[in-house]
Amino acid sequence: MRPPTIHFIVGRLVAVGTLVIASLVLASPANADVIANEHFMFTVTNMNPCAPQDGLVTLNFEEHRVTQQLADGTLVIHSNFHGTGSSASGVEYVVNRHQVTVVVGQTGSATFEVRRISKGSGDNVQIEATRTFPPVVDTITFRCVG
DSSP, rough: OOOOOOHHHHHHHHHHHHHHHHHHHHHTTTOEEEEEEEEEEEEEHHHHEOOOOOOOOEEEEEEEEEEETTTTSEEEEEEEEEEEEEEESSSSSEEEEEEEEEEEEEEEEEEEEEEEEEESSOOOEEEEEEEEEETTEEEEEEEEOO
16 A cells, blocks of 8 residues: 555645534634624722622623624624732732623523632632523623632
């Protein structure tokens, strides 16, 4: 049996690459036009449910939001948030949040995951949530991790 030739190997690599690219294109929503690509900065003050002794935590966020509109009018909004801040007792935190919101007509739902990590020995929190609207109904679960 002869070893494969370079031509054969290159041909196989091109074929596999083409299949990978085609599957990515076909997996994308049809006619999902980007209608907004925005950056926002804002501040949030709340409690760390895993370390209430820290007091209020003030976090400064930067959000990157990409809004797509599907052919049927559905809006799909992908948001990534990165925040830093500190608690009233001086514990510093880094927060990352990923959120996907889908709006169909006048109703919508959002799912998100949050990771709030302390820069010290403070407790970390992982939050997973779903919000539906209208009316606004939140389902939130969190875990305290080390």
